[in-house]
Amino acid sequence: MTYWPFWLCALALSGVALLHWLLIGRMFAVSGRFTALTDAIRNWKRSADSHSELSQAEMLEALRAATIAEFGLTEEQAAQMDAELRAQAQPAPQRPPTSKQSLPVHVLFFVAIALGAALSARMAQGHADRTLFFATFGHSPILLGGILFGGGLLVGFGTRMAGGCTSGHGLCGVSRFQPGSMLATAAFFGAGIVTSLLLGALR
Numbered sequence: 001m002t003y004w005p006f007w008l009c010a011l012a013l014s015g016v017a018l019l020h021w022l023l024i025g026r027m028f029a030v031s032g033r034f035t036a037l038t039d040a041i042r043n044w045k046r047s048a049d050s051h052s053e054l055s056q057a058e059m060l061e062a063l064r065a066a067t068i069a070e071f072g073l074t075e076e077q078a079a080q081m082d083a084e085l086r087a088q089a090q091p092a093p094q095r096p097p098t099s100k101q102s103l104p105v106h107v108l109f110f111v112a113i114a115l116g117a118a119l120s121a122r123m124a125q126g127h128a129d130r131t132l133f134f135a136t137f138g139h140s141p142i143l144l145g146g147i148l149f150g151g152g153l154l155v156g157f158g159t160r161m162a163g164g165c166t167s168g169h170g171l172c173g174v175s176r177f178q179p180g181s182m183l184a185t186a187a188f189f190g191a192g193i194v195t196s197l198l199l200g201a202l203r
Helices: 004-023 028-054 058-072 077-087 104-123 133-139 141-162 166-175 181-203
Strands: none
Touching: 004 166, 028 166, 058 077, 077 181, 133 141, 133 181, 141 181, 166 181
């Protein structure tokens, strides 16, 4: 197998993120799509109980009534409090509009990732034994499944803690010089290097 040079790999990765933005109008982030997918499923399950939930206006009115009752305010004092809060309220920051995507679009995105991974594995047939992962852990389906499952859990926790994944921070965040993304990218690349060195020492 002939591997691409590093500069060609970098151009291909940046091209994927740029093409994703030009075609869809959204930043390329796998964890963000996974969150949107799981939220859509959770909201779909809760739709049967939506009639029992309060609207935002009803919740605000209930909060106002509880505040008046707690502090013993008269109606005139409550009206004055409302006027002061409205005067002190800051306008919400304007965010650039983003296109809201449907559940099938998110599913299609993950199907494409799975197909790409399958194609990569197919092209790497006969070369997998040379990789550090298989050389260290062998080819037992049970062992490899457990290791990959545990690694996936750790990646999920890390993604939640860092507020983004390798695509969101490493590709999109670093390209925009965001300090948090640079720190997150340095952390997961550093952890990957250390893990690789440890696996190499175990061989």
